[in-house]
Amino acid sequence: xxxxxxxxxxxxxxxxxxxxxxxxxxxxxxxxxxxxxxxxxxxxxxxxxxxxxxxxxxxxxxxxxxxxxxxxxxxxxxxxxxxxxxxxxxxxxxxxxxxxxxxxxxxxxxxxxxxxxxxxxxxxxxxxxxxxxxxxxxxxxxxxxxxxxxxxxxxxxxxxxxxxxxxxxxxxxxxxxxxxxxxxxxxxxxxxxxxxxxxxxxxxxxxxxxxxxxxxxxxxxxxxxxxxxxxxxxxxxxxxxxxxxxxxxxxxxxxxxxxxxxxxxxxxxxxxxxxxxxxxxxxxxxxxxxxxxxxxxxxxxxxxxxxxxxxxxxxxxxxxxxxxxxxxxxxxxxxxxxxxxxxxxxxxxxxxxxxxxxxxxxxxxxxxxxxxxxxxxxxxxxxxxxxxxxxxxxxxxxxxxxxxxxxxxxxxxxxxxxxxxxxxxx
Amino acid sequence: xxxxxxxxxxxxxxxxxxxxxxxxxxxxxxxxxxxxxxxxxxxxxxxxxxxxxxxxxxxxxxxxxxxxxxxxxxxxxxxxxxxxxxxxxxxxxxxxxxxxxxxxxxxxxxxxxxxxxxxxxxxxxxxxxxxxxxxxxxxxxxxxxxxxxxxxxxxxxxxxxxxxxxxxxxxxxxxxxxxxxxxxxxxxxxxxxxxxxxxxxxxxxxxxxxxxxxxxxxxxxxxxxxxxxxxxxxxxxxxxxxxxxxxxxxxxxxxxxxxxxxxxxxxxxxxxxxxxxxxxxxxxxxxxxxxxxxxxxxxxxxxxxxxxxxxxxxxxxxxxxxxxxxxxxxxxxxxxxxxxxxxxxxxxxxxxxxxxxxxxxxxxxxxxxxxxxxxxxxxxxxxxxxxxxxxxxxxxxx
Numbered sequence: 159x160x161x162x163x164x165x166x167x168x169x170x171x172x173x174x175x176x177x178x179x180x181x182x183x184x185x186x187x188x189x190x191x192x193x194x195x196x197x198x199x200x201x202x203x204x205x206x207x208x209x210x211x212x213x214x215x216x217x218x219x220x221x222x223x224x225x226x227x228x229x230x231x232x233x234x235x236x237x238x239x240x241x242x243x244x245x246x247x248x249x250x251x252x253x254x255x256x257x258x259x260x261x262x263x264x265x266x267x268x269x270x271x272x273x274x275x276x277x278x279x280x281x282x283x284x285x286x287x288x289x290x291x292x293x294x295x296x297x298x299x300x301x302x303x304x305x306x307x308x309x310x311x312x313x314x315x316x317x318x319x320x321x322x323x324x325x326x327x328x329x330x331x332x333x334x335x336x337x338x339x340x341x342x343x344x345x346x347x348x349x350x351x352x353x354x355x356x357x358x359x360x361x362x363x364x365x366x367x368x369x370x371x372x373x374x375x376x377x378x379x380x381x382x383x384x385x386x387x388x389x390x391x392x393x394x395x396x397x398x399x400x401x402x403x404x405x406x407x408x409x410x411x412x413x414x415x416x417x418x419x420x421x422x423x424x425x426x427x428x429x430x431x432x433x434x435x436x437x438x439x440x441x442x443x444x445x446x447x448x449x450x451x452x453x454x455x456x457x458x459x460x461x462x463x464x465x466x467x468x469x470x471x472x473x474x475x476x477x478x479x480x481x482x483x484x485x486x487x488x489x490x491x492x493x494x495x496x497x498x499x500x501x502x503x504x505x506x507x508x509x510x511x512x513x514x515x516x517x518x519x520x521x522x523x524x525x526x527x528x529x530x531x532x533x534x535x536x537x538x539x540x541x542x543x544x545x546x547x548x549x550x551x552x553x554x555x556x557x558x559x560x561x562x563x564x565x566x567x568x569x570x571x572x573x574x575x576x577x578x579x580x581x582x583x584x
Numbered sequence: 585x586x587x588x589x590x591x592x593x594x595x596x597x598x599x600x601x602x603x604x605x606x607x608x609x610x611x612x613x614x615x616x617x618x619x620x621x622x623x624x625x626x627x628x629x630x631x632x633x634x635x636x637x638x639x640x641x642x643x644x645x646x647x648x649x650x651x652x653x654x655x656x657x658x659x660x661x662x663x664x665x666x667x668x669x670x671x672x673x674x675x676x677x678x679x680x681x682x683x684x685x686x687x688x689x690x691x692x693x694x695x696x697x698x699x700x701x702x703x704x705x706x707x708x709x710x711x712x713x714x715x716x717x718x719x720x721x722x723x724x725x726x727x728x729x730x731x732x733x734x735x736x737x738x739x740x741x742x743x744x745x746x747x748x749x750x751x752x753x754x755x756x757x758x759x760x761x762x763x764x765x766x767x768x769x770x771x772x773x774x775x776x777x778x779x780x781x782x783x784x785x786x787x788x789x790x791x792x793x794x795x796x797x798x799x800x801x802x803x804x805x806x807x808x809x810x811x812x813x814x815x816x817x818x819x820x821x822x823x824x825x826x827x828x829x830x831x832x833x834x835x836x837x838x839x840x841x842x843x844x845x846x847x848x849x850x851x852x853x854x855x856x857x858x859x860x861x862x863x864x865x866x867x868x869x870x871x872x873x874x875x876x877x878x879x880x881x882x883x884x885x886x887x888x889x890x891x892x893x894x895x896x897x898x899x900x901x902x903x904x905x906x907x908x909x910x911x912x913x914x915x916x917x918x919x920x921x922x923x924x925x926x927x928x929x930x931x932x933x934x935x936x937x938x939x940x941x942x943x944x945x946x947x948x949x950x951x952x953x954x955x956x957x958x959x960x961x962x963x964x965x966x967x968x969x970x971x972x973x974x975x976x977x978x979x980x981x982x
Binding site: 524 | 591627628629630661683684688
């Protein structure tokens with residue numbers, strides 16, 4: 159059986175000061191850049207004045223726009239087999255925040271969560287300032303998602319399914335504090351994001367605060383190519399491909415990533431790692447008039463220096479995964495946010511393994527040949543956009559663990575879950 | 585030129601093959617060979633060993649390699665174990681060969697217990713007790729002393745204990761497809777009927793096999809056993825209980841424990857304790873297996889029937905004239921077995937002499953060598969005097 163194990167990483171991490179000091183410094187830096195840039199743009203602004211409520215936005219003339227952000231999600235678990243439904247209702251994401259724009263140059267966002275709905279170590283989600291110097295160069299500073307994974311960088315209220323793909327949840331980094339350059343070049347054909355972050359993974363280093371200085375920064379980059387963008391005629395409206403990479407150092411200990419089932423139970427435990435963590439990602443998305451197909455391939459490798467029982471290096475820990483999603487709009491205008499009904503299906507897979515796949519396999523956290531384990535997930539979904547702010551989602555999920563060498567004590571029978579989500583998102 | 589080389593190669597291969605054969609030929613009987621103190625080596629990542637010792641109250645497993653007599657078992661799971669004997673200085677250990685691989689085993693066993701001997705200054709009490717039980721035909725774990733080395737450093741004198749698991753059951757009963765339960769002491773319990781609610785029995789009788797059976801399949805037989813013990817009419821008590829419990833083996837176990845002045849066993853000072861219950865798949869007759877005999881040899885004048893009046897099972901068995909007579913016969917059988925050729929005196933003495941050098945070298949034990957010697961003297965006195973005391977108790981009570 160998949161056993162519930164409470165997460166130990168993420169509950170006790172850096173103190174609030176440690177998080178916000180660099181964040182504050184980054185914000186000051188960005189604003190320092192922003193003010194002179196905005197001053198140069200004054201002549202281009204329209205001559206409106208006064209406070210206006212405009213379609214969900216508060217506008218102070220043409221100079222300032224502030225969008226209040228509210229998100230409330232409630233999940234109703236309909237069915238779970240095998241297993242019983244005990245807590246049928248639970249809150250999904252509950253967040254409050256604002257985003258906005260100043261002088262058409264400076265964007266900002268502040269968002270706070272009131273439910274533990276992500277792998278973040280503080281209730282603050284996106285807290286950043288983004289300055290547009292020109293289309294080719296924008297600078298973002300603060301706390302935000304790393305440029306890795308198409309689905310991770312899709313807001314939770316815009317997801318095609320109730321939950322992100324297993325591989326995305328396990329292999330993509332969460333938010334972090336840092337500075338990132340981004341923009342589009344080559345006549346908007348190519349987009350890029352490249353940033354430096356404190357740490358991409360919220361390691362628990364409370365016992366050894368000196369480890370922070372030893373870890374160094376996280377580097378992350380993503381390049382996307384969009385041969386077709388926003389094309390109204392023809393079978394293809396959007397076509398985009400991308401690759402991404404992150405690299406950071408993981409401290410010695412049980413700090414590998416974990417795989418989680420839909421109901422958040424771990425299906426494999428943390429393993430001992432030490433050294434470099436490298437993430438690689440490839441993504442693609444095709445959007446037609448009524449249909450969308452997208453997918454990603456992700457890989458995470460962790461070095462395991464001096465981690466064998468006798469203190470020698472172990473082979474790298476290797477986790478791979480990916481998904482393909484197909485979505486069809488069966489009712490409603492294509493591409494609009496009005497009333498609409500979409501149906502979607504996604505197949506995704508996450509595998510755990512190691513560089514050594516020939517010796518005798520074991521499940522222990524210092525095994526050179528880590529006994530492979532995979533989880534295949536099939537998700538069918540329907541999304542009903544009742545109103546631009548109200549959405550109802552229904553998902554039927556089939557999860558199966560694959561123990562290809564038969565050395566793990568896991569239940570390989572499929573687990574079915576059916577769930578409804580009600581969402582209000584302003 | 586080539587011939588001598590070829591000859592050397594062939595001889596080398598033959599020698600290597602012979603060495604491998606001799607290593608492979610070892611069995612768990614060799615491991616539990618009591619004629620010498622065994623040597624066990626554990627190789628574990630230094631961080632893990634530090635963590636295990638620092639968090640000795642935790643049951644977390646750590647990976648390790650275990651070497652015995654040239655046999656190395658890789659990637660076993662070890663964890664701190666015990667109740668009152670838990671220690672961060674000299675941890676009691678469970679070595680689980682199957683924890684990190686469902687195929688894992690060592691000499692046909694899936695696990696071993698390394699008893700740290702921190703609650704017994706004599707360091708031989710349990711080994712002698714289990715040896716005596718086995719001599720009387722009671723299925724009891726095998727034990728042997730071992731010098732333990734962790735990452736090449738001497739870590740003390742331990743006892744390797746054969747766990748009561750499905751492998752143990754198979755060895756003694758020839759089958760293991762039934763349900764095995766480990767009894768957990770929670771409050772004083774004297775074999776009373778606890779009621780209809782099956783969930784009451786779950787914390788007391790933890791399933792150690794067939795864990796995936798339904799609550800009803802697991803605990804209805806346990807409930808019915810204790811219902812019968814408590815409610816069967818006196819006239820049919822013997823047959824009714826015998827249908828659900830192997831009365832002969834139970835009487836034999838209790839008789840042996842009583843002879844050994846077991847203070848914390850079936851008739852323990854605070855209710856039943858330290859036993860496993862096994863319900864064979866093909867029979868409703870449950871069996872009891874002893875565990876943790878650290879409190880045997882409690883006192884040489886410890887009353888033979890101590891704990892019997894409080895325990896419903898024992899009280900009712902003694903009320904049945906046939907079972908009462910059989911019980912006292914079995915006690916006298918124990919007396920004779922202990923006295924025959926001074927078996928108990930010799931066993932206590934031999935074990936003491938065998939381990940004394942290791943006990944002196946063990947600087948992690950929580951008592952002095954003088955206390956060790958004194959504890960041995962007490963056991964020796966017990967071994968010499970207990971048979972006559974018990975015989976007189978039988979004569980008084982029979």
